[in-house]
Structure formats: C-alpha cells, structure tokens
Amino acid sequence: MIDLKGAIFDVDGTILDSMTAWYDITVDYFRGQGIILGSSEADKIQNMTLEESIPYIRNKYLPQMSAETIFAGFKARMEHAYRSTIPPKSGVCEYIRRLHLRGVRIAVATSGFPELCTSAFRRIGIYGYIDAYAYSSEVGCGKDRPDVYLLAAKRLGAMPCDCEVYEDIITGVMSAKKAGFTVTAVADLTNAHDKERLIRHSDHYITGWDELLSKI
Template sequence: MTTPVSLLFTPVAVIFDMDGLMLDSERAIIGCLADAARELGHDLPDVLWLSMVGHSEAVCRHLLDEAVGETQRDLILQRSHVLYDAVVAAGVPHRPGILAMLDFLQARGIPRAVATSTRRPLALKKLEASGLLSRFDAVCTSSDVEHPKPAPDVYLLAARSLGADPTRCLVLEDSPTGVRAALAAGMYPIQIPDLLEPDDAVRALGHLILPSLDDARLLLEQRLAAHADI
C-alpha cells in the first residue's frame, strides 16, 4: 500500500461478494458473452460487456436488448450459458489472496458470508467447484431477495444469517454497484477493483479502496492485533 491507512473498527463478521472478488469469473462471464455474440454475428464493444459487471441478470438482459433486440439477446444468452457452464464445471480460478483471507478469518473464528448478485443454483455450483463453499457460514444470493444490488437487501440478509449487526460488518467488494449496496446496508465496504477502476463518482463515496485482498487482510491483522486486549 502506498499510503498509510487503517481499519476504523473491529468487524464482528465479514461478508464477501463472489464474482470478481473471490473468483476470477467476471472475465470468464464477459468472455463467454462476447464469444457467443460473435458466433451469432455481433461484434459488440468491450464497453457494453464492462457495463454489465456487478449488475443483476435483469440489468444485463436489458443492456443486451438495447444492443441487439430481444430475439438475438435470447440466443446470445443461451449460447453463453453453454460456454460458461464448461468454465464453471472446470472450477473458476480464485482471485489472488482469497484463500489467505479465508484462512485468517477462520482461524480467528470470525463469521463469513457470501452476498452475490448471481442466482442461487449457479452461485452454489461455482463455490462448490472452486472449493470455497465449505468456507462460509451463509450464502445469500439474488434468488433470496426482492431487490438486487445496488439495493442493500442481499447484504442485510447476509448479516441476519450470521446474527450480526450490519453496522459492524466488513464487506469486501470489487464493483461500484456492490459498494453502493454495502453502504446502503450501513456496512463498511473495502473495494478491491477488478475489471472496473473506480471513477471520481465512486471515489466520492468515501469508502476504502485497496489494490488486493492481501492488503485488506493486513489491515485486518493490524486492527485485531492493536485491539487484542480491549
């Protein structure tokens, strides 16, 4: 880390986004979408795929509707699901630092939950195939709430599932949409950007932005060490 920062509170629980934060799946998802579109004769710009990062399936479908129309959208999604299923079955690669973070939290008995915009069946399949499912006390998905991120619903559900006060939960996120959801839930988010670098509007939210999960773990280690006897 290039500038000294510190964690301002001791969390009672840590809640994780999934895609782009724990799993290197954002690249795989948009890669499968782009490949499917090209197979069907649509060479769509990268900015379209990047605009889908962190958003719900409904938002992504709407963006595709605007780009190619409903009929072609359905064909692209059907083909991309086939391509992505093969990626998931093989196990989506981990993002750097996730195993060390989970080991650290588990060793200290700090509860952990997933809060993802992915639908429940696919989320569970991805976590299981990547060997991460057993590392969490709760998994909360867009299937389980009425409103997806950036609404706070899935984060509030995760806190309830852990029996934790939302204001004492640390959230780890990669996307601006997820950060806004965590802030709306009254939680303390740390953003570790993946495909989307924070713009001025995102930085103005005032949350902590770090280069990696390892940096976040070091901050947490320092906080716990400094307050071990309090």
Template sequence: MLNDIKAVLFDLDGTLIDSMSVWKDIDIEFLGNYGIELPADLQNSIEGMSFTETADYFRKRFQFKESVEEIKAIWNEMAYEHYTQFVKLKDGVLDFLSYLKSHNIRTGISTSNSIELVQGVLKAKEIEPYFDVVVTACQVNAGKPSPDIYLETARLLNVEPKDCLVFEDIPMGIMAGKNANMKVCTIYDDFSKNQDIKKRSLADYYINTFKEVLEGTYEVLMNE
C-alpha cells in the same frame, strides 16, 4: 478493520475470483451469434444488476425472442467451464477465509451471479465449506446498489448490518454495502481499475490483495 466485526460478506466476481473478463468475452460471443457488436456502454448499463435483471435487460434492449430463463440458461452453459476450470481465486483469499473460520467470524457471499455458477466455482476451488450462506441478487427484490442482497445475507447470518464488513470491487456493489449501513472494503481489480477514484470515494477501506487485511497494511479511506 475487523474490530467488532461479526460477519464478513463477499461479492464474488472481481472480489473473490478473477472472473470479470470472462463476461466481456461471453457478451461478445453471445451478441455476435445474433450479428450484434458489443455496445461500448453495455458494462456501465448493467453494472450491479442481478443475473435475472441483466437477462431481462438484454432481452428488451436487443429484442431477443428468447425468454429471460432461456437467456440465463445459455449464459450458464457458456460460462460454466470457465468458472470451474480456468477462473482463479484472488491473491490471499484462502488464507483470509481460513482466518475468519478460525476466529468464528461468520461469512456470506452476496453476488449478482447465478446460483449455478456460484456453486460450481465454490466446489471447483474447494472453498464451499468456508461460507455459511450464499445469496444471489435473483433472490431479492433488486440488484445492487439496492441494499437488499446485503441485508438479506445479514438476516440469514443473524447478524446486525452495523456488525458486518463487505468486500466489493465495483461502485454499485460498494454503494449497496453502504446503503445497508455496513462498512465496505473495496479491492483492486484490473477490470475496474478505471473506476478506482470512484471506488475510493465510496468505500471505507482499500486493498490490493487480501493479504493486506491480515498484515494490517490496508488503506483507510477518509470518507466519513
């Protein structure tokens, strides 16, 4: 999987950290404050959107008077403690990051989350030094499945897209990596387990944990 790879690009939520369930709880609480029940289609509707795009979607769909920036600030405040105190790294992450560092393979985070939460969790988990760049989807023109975020991360790393490997946990993210002409490994996440068939149909590789990459026990998917 790592042959001829010069840079590894990671999604954050559901990929490096076990955090996807946090957002369902926040959405329930946030909407509940307005007397709104969580719509069944909400997660599918916002999948892949940037933090800013998601806030704008909420503002328009639920006709909130708050601005996009005000909604983002509320979400950051609601989520910060979860990210810095309770969210855990996915199994094998630290060993894999150490391997990449020791083999001079460049690394980047390409996330739909806010920069405040990304910086908070990286510092709290003491993995900030392992990453050369961090890019959020708010910094580019469009969220996933647009390739923008992965192309921008590769540009900042000064690595050609074809020499990059992406790790993602949801279909929109996988498509973003593939649309950027990069190889993509998808990882099991309990939150997206009902999408496993679709994830396997889109990605180049599949893992349950990052240990499988180092052990060479990952699954090669026949999607070429």
C-alpha cells in the same frame, strides 16, 4: 478485526477473478450467433444483470430467438467457466480461511447463480468456510439497494454494524455503507474508472488481498 462478527463477500470481481470472463462469455456468445460485438457494447451488456441483459439482447440483436433460448446459451457458457476455469483472486482463499479460523462467520452476497457460486467455491477450496448465502434474486433488487447485504447479515445472526462487506462495484459499496456496514472496496480491472469514488465511499480500499493478509 477483533470485534468483527460477520464478513460478507461479493463473488464476481471480489472472490473470483471473473469479470474478464464475463466479457469473454458475452463476446463468445455473440460470435456464435454470427455477430461481432464492439468492446463498448460488450462492456455495456456485461455490466447489466441477466434480468436486464436478456431482454436487451433479444430486442436489439436476436428478435427471432426466445428469451429462454438466449438465457440457456449464456448459462451453459457460464457453467463451464465457473466449474473449470475462473480463478480466485490472489490471497482471497487464505484470507477467508483465516477469518474462519478466528471464528468470524462468513456469508456471500451476490447477484450470481447459486449453483455457479457453489461449484466454483468447491473447486477453489472455500466451500466449507461459507456459513450463509444471500442472492439478489431473493430480495428482488440489485446492489444499488442494501437488501442483499442485510439478508446476508440476518442469516449470519449479526447486525450491520458488526459486519464488514467486501465489494468491487461502486453501487454496492455505497448502499452497504449507507446501511451501516463497514465496507472494504476491492480493486478490479473493471472498476478502475471508479477508483476515486470507491475510495471516498468505503472505509478501506485494497488493490489486492495480500494487503489484508498481513493484518490478520
């Protein structure tokens, strides 16, 4: 930790306890359209990016609606949740605060929307600690490639070898590790099936942020 120059955080499932909220938003949206979505299909859609999910939903379920209308319906529900209800994971805000106090520069690397992240961060009190943001939409690819983490490191003015990435999805853990970052994998209800791979492909695996608070 002494030599750490940059800390790069994923948002959903890492900082915010939001993965179940995404599931609920998906189910609620379909219910509003008169469609009862099975849990396996809801999981499938939840694990897609919005760029993937909107065409899928339109083609399979709502061909009478435009992609723009479907997108607007989802985004309205997400905006309410991020501004009002989605909580941070226990201990993460204090961990970020302590990193900041130690002079570690902090970035966010996410596939989410900029305005959703910043509104949630203001509400939970960490907005002032974030030095840089990098979004998958800026680099044109998902986290199966390390581009968004590399962009975050660049904006921090740091090399990958001087940064630690905190991530909950296996594709992100693997790509960040291959790009030369130190990686801490973060357990979440939605990644339990990937636990063994997360452990194998990361430098550290935590089930909660309290595990790191005792070390800083």
